[in-house]
Amino acid sequence: MTNSEAPSRVLHLTVNGEPLTLAVGPYESLNSVLRDRLNLTGTKRGCDTGGCGTCTVQVDGQAVYSCMYPSLRAEGKSVSTVEGLTTNGEPHPIQQALVDGGGVQCGYCTPGALMAALAVYAENPRAGADELAEELAGNLCRCTGYVKLVESLAAAGENLRGHHD
Ligand code: FES
Ligand code: FES
Known part of the structure; x- marks a missing residue:
């Protein structure tokens, strides 16, 4: 059983x-x-x-x-x-940032990376690309899109700070 x-x-x-x-x-x-x-x-x-x-x-x-x-x-x-993450069908700013920044390829790693990045931002709203890359080291991307993924997540930070500040 x-x-x-x-x-x-x-x-x-x-x-x-x-x-x-x-x-x-x-x-x-x-x-x-x-x-x-x-x-x-x-x-x-x-x-x-x-x-x-x-x-x-x-x-x-x-x-x-x-x-x-x-x-x-x-x-x-x-x-x-x-x-x-979505509100009334509208993407969360971090989701939009990934789309805008070309941070999604096949998308399989994307939900996990988003949730991990949001936890990083909750701890440190001013986290930059280096901290994100370090904290998301365990989030593997089989499409090897790390650069655009991390750049997109970092670009989302300003938007998110706008939400929190
Ligand atoms: S499915 Fe959980 S760490 Fe890979
Ligand atoms: S976008 Fe395909 S595994 Fe990351």
Whole structure:
């Protein structure tokens, strides 16, 4: 019997502002809960072993690899995914910056990179390209678009500061 066939615990959490209660397997990852139970497939699954960062989401504002994060650890916590970034169908400024700056190629790494970058900006709204590149070192891009990705995320910083200042 697979883990997903044996839900046995009740999990209470908030996902993108919505309070949810659901049954999960005892060892089920947050990535599985988001993608397979809630159909929030914007959060990707790549290596599933903590090595690529494409599954990055935020839990209480901290960037985590959802494939390595036990879903039960999210009990009572607030999870944010890329689906929560848009407002009335309008892209978040950081999403727009990636489009404007050519920071997206196939897009597979993009949701994780966005969530990781937003966690960096939450800690340091004045983070620049060097800090972003360092903090996102675990977010691999198979299209090797690192330069434009980081430049686009850094360009978003000014917009974001406008939101916070
Ligand atoms: S899928 Fe989670 S780190 Fe690769
Ligand atoms: S844009 Fe394709 S993996 Fe990064």
